[in-house]
Amino acid sequence: MNFASDNIVGASPQVLQALSGANAGAMAAYGGDEITKRVKARFNEIFEREVSVFFVTTGTAANALALSAAVPPYGLCVCHREAHVIDDECGAPEFFMHGAKLAGLPGVGAKLTAESVSAYLKGLPKAVKQMPPKALSISQVSECGLVYGLSELKALGEVCRGHGLVFHMDGARFANALVSLGCTPAEMTWKQGVDILSFGGTKNGCLMAEAIVVFNKDLAEGLDYRSKRAGQIISKGRLISAQFEGYFEGDHWYANARHANRLAKMLSDGLIQLPGVRLAWETQANEVFPIVPAAMDKALRDAGVLYHPWTELSLPEGEKVGQGEALIRLVLSFATQEEDVRRVLDIARSAGSRQAAE
Amino acid sequence: MNFASDNIVGASPQVLQALSGANAGAMAAYGGDEITKRVKARFNEIFEREVSVFFVTTGTAANALALSAAVPPYGLCVCHREAHVIDDECGAPEFFMHGAKLAGLPGVGAKLTAESVSAYLKGLPKAVKQMPPKALSISQVSECGLVYGLSELKALGEVCRGHGLVFHMDGARFANALVSLGCTPAEMTWKQGVDILSFGGTKNGCLMAEAIVVFNKDLAEGLDYRSKRAGQIISKGRLISAQFEGYFEGDHWYANARHANRLAKMLSDGLIQLPGVRLAWETQANEVFPIVPAAMDKALRDAGVLYHPWTELSLPEGEKVGQGEALIRLVLSFATQEEDVRRVLDIARSAGSRQAAE
Amino acid sequence: MNFASDNIVGASPQVLQALSGANAGAMAAYGGDEITKRVKARFNEIFEREVSVFFVTTGTAANALALSAAVPPYGLCVCHREAHVIDDECGAPEFFMHGAKLAGLPGVGAKLTAESVSAYLKGLPKAVKQMPPKALSISQVSECGLVYGLSELKALGEVCRGHGLVFHMDGARFANALVSLGCTPAEMTWKQGVDILSFGGTKNGCLMAEAIVVFNKDLAEGLDYRSKRAGQIISKGRLISAQFEGYFEGDHWYANARHANRLAKMLSDGLIQLPGVRLAWETQANEVFPIVPAAMDKALRDAGVLYHPWTELSLPEGEKVGQGEALIRLVLSFATQEEDVRRVLDIARSAGSRQAAE
């Protein structure tokens, strides 16, 4: 019963098989092969336009490379103060951007609003001592499991246009957001003004396959060199593209994400029926953030359920984790079994009953 | 008949199987898993001492990260002027070292001698305008297919000690060098003064698995953070370690390297018996660098044999590629078929005969 | 009546004369001259021990270079969230530290306490995604005009030792702090655990002369190379050292700082006697931060008094700038005339009276 993250299992069988199938025989190295060519064309189809695609092996590399194409070394990149790029990547963006700075703004549910970004930008001193803002980076799904709606994205896109910022989307859980909104990849990205996207594959079924998808052509210039000098161009390049081929085949990626989101909903719905349990943030994708009684937290851990505590930094105003409560995160993935969700709910329910009895 | 490089095929079956076998089930992410623990212990055994090991996905990343641990941003790293680090990595070392410089020295067969390195170091101005030398990087196997002997390594190691340099070995073809020398990994590295090693797995049978092996403990400090910020720590970390597990199992890596070296010898021996063919550099590992008549070059290409022309920059003094000749490189790998070697030799032989007849 | 900053005048006559006097004749370039040698010895005397000194032309360069010696590219430097290094240097520290990050903590009066720093450090995740803290940087005088007392410095020094951090002091207004505390340079620095100091000369009488003073010998290694590669080693190096020679001669620097601090006290004392005026932070050095009625603010500006509005971010808890009030900063320097202070007070007083009359 491991709900620690969606990267604790390997690949989904279909992806692994695609990889194995592409293994034999000689092909051009460094992405000059046929599979890579096919997969790049597939990305064009998926996004309903020509895009530039660069394959990397980690989400951190995807984000950091994407931002390095968007922000000059003296620039500022606006993001949420709990964003993965600012909090979980050991300074990778700063490294790849050569010292450019991330400005972390507050926001409920780890989401930014057009208003708060706009106000922040207007308040910046107009002086050479102030690094000039050059990009906005948001996480779709957010770090609190929320999904930006299309109108929210549109509004952020307009702020970016208005202030000359590149709009970057960290889509480590892109598929989960997509099936949550029920829109097309195009609608969730460039149609709202997104310029460059970190397109995650690993969390939703690949072994190690992430892509940078560039909508704004200018940003693609030199990105291959940047990737090479970051040691991110795999010599046996087809082994990344093959994963994506399996991932896309028969809308496998949608199916994986739907499964994870559905189980998250199931877990979430079950939990909030229990006394003393409420959600820190609505369950919109494949993560559940309940605030539970400490006793329930303990019971779950004692039963061997694995998950992480979470920070209350981005709770809605007025909301608080009380004494005797715990805010936790449970992540569901393509590989999670429905039965495991039921067992977790059973354990939680028992803990609740015991507590009521006491 | 693809002899372009040893990265044009996928993984060897045994490695692929190890990867597949490690795919199912949940494990701690980011290298906190059991497989990774086992493989790290295996590295200690292989090198007959405690070593620090960091897994990455490309040789470029391994080299660049290793050098970043060795050279401060204002330092100089001495290498051969045809070294992979200076010539083939799009500035990755300079990126990871934050602007530190590579000084490329000449040397026959892309090898450096203790004498030439020492003379170079002594000739450097003692002034603040001169970046101070901090590391020496050599390629074992060299870019011209030569293998440093143990006494050569020892002499270079002593120069490093004498001048306070870190000694780095780019072992992209580590196994091929090892079976060529018939020595132990320990003898080829730290016993001769090597401080830090890029240990290649990809070219000799892995999908994408390289390791930085650190003998000098001080250099390991912070390397995990450096790797993380370079986007090189795979979330499903076991999928790299599992490759190494398969690679080491039953001395599979030795077998792979022996096969490649043996076929190289076979190809080399066959070629030099043909009229007008001579070797630019002795065949010591899994690469053959013949100088062939232009007609033979053409015949091979026409027959669909794939390989690269090579530069004559590091030919022995006095040696030259004449008009009507071509210096080419043929690379043999674990996956090369003996039959392919025979076919190449047949084509070359026919071309030679035809030419003689004309 | 320019109170905008302490860098709006040129040099004090004594410093200018020292510069002029050192101008003629040939001397070794790049700091190899006799004057530089003498001044470095003078620094040893001033700090009552051997120190390493590096001359630069701006405070930003001093801070950024000092931090680059203290923090590896993957490290974290803790500072106040309004610190000059994080807020006013356009990312110079991040540039010189090659992407290392500044973590800005809150604190009244732009000061940090040992408790808050300690709590922050303890709260950091122990994981490779988290950049490890490597240095603490404080501003003495703080950005709100406050001076750390010796016991406060000592406590911060102990936190640094306990967590393995380098302790950096931004002493852009070092002399003003010194005469405020009435202690020795040694007592205000290394005796409390400061490892490396940005020693400002420009704001207190030099043209462009700042020094990095290193107490922890290890941090001096390579700093000359770092400075050279930052374009900070002036070819006619004596022209910086000569400024310091004039600056130190006859305790000129103390006299300059005493003058500025005394006028600040005079201005401050005068202002708080006026109705509706209070201090945001106590006047401890050469800057005054009054909260004044908007009408007084307007009157001062109308009369041509130059100064900057200030942020209320670091006000004491519960304190606020009300509607109809303005928080402003007035900076006094060695060149400020007592008469100008009187004129400002007169204007403020009249404004106050007029307002009372209305």
Add this chain to the structure above:
Amino acid sequence: MNFASDNIVGASPQVLQALSGANAGAMAAYGGDEITKRVKARFNEIFEREVSVFFVTTGTAANALALSAAVPPYGLCVCHREAHVIDDECGAPEFFMHGAKLAGLPGVGAKLTAESVSAYLKGLPKAVKQMPPKALSISQVSECGLVYGLSELKALGEVCRGHGLVFHMDGARFANALVSLGCTPAEMTWKQGVDILSFGGTKNGCLMAEAIVVFNKDLAEGLDYRSKRAGQIISKGRLISAQFEGYFEGDHWYANARHANRLAKMLSDGLIQLPGVRLAWETQANEVFPIVPAAMDKALRDAGVLYHPWTELSLPEGEKVGQGEALIRLVLSFATQEEDVRRVLDIARSAGSRQAAE
């Protein structure tokens, strides 16, 4: 008799006076003052068009900043292998360019030809492993004292256009080149295709005043931020501009350069009349590079004449420094006395006579 360099004296009296004259009174800091405004307008006049000007304190900073505006971090900058930027700046360009690489080409007299640059560019592999060339940097005057003629500059400018390179000129001795050619600043720069210029003032009479002059508007974008984050924006900014004001006043800079060049010619003409003396490279500006008998070298040194030995790396083909000979560099400046030149010639003559007599 110090001929070591043209940075071993302070400022010329006229420049020093301009600095002193600008010292008193309050003005806007960070270059927002009237003097700076005036001097920038003066640059427009001098170059007969609108230019962007950025003031810095060292030639190294000027070069490194200029190149950072021209070359992305993954790019290549072509220069002569003895160029100041590659050889004498401790990696400043690599630091400011964030790891971009300098490619040093050979060339007689430390000059590059359009042919050699063009051939080099054409020979570069078209592959992502190869950093793409983005700029050409030349030194006018060259490191061997030679001056590029207008047609040579034009040809290099055309190569740059043809290959999409930014054309940078290191004009540390700009004035000396200018009076040597007898052309206008416009003719020596943008009219031949120069995009960005390091305009030296220090060697020809300033204390510490260099400027980056940008002709290609695109390159000016962000350069103020780059300069600020490099710690190169002096707070008392007028103190740099004032130097330039004095420097330009009454064509003082021309007079200084003419004086230095004239004395160089005088020294050069005198020396080559002596037996056994010849010039390594023609004397075209303010440096003399004679090859002299070892005995003469010794006699000069014994008499206290200060100068540097020089490398023979860029001698014309076939030329060599023989045994018993020394290649030396003597630099003349605005401050050199004619009498000193005569004394040097006397000493050299005596040494020659003595040797003949023996």
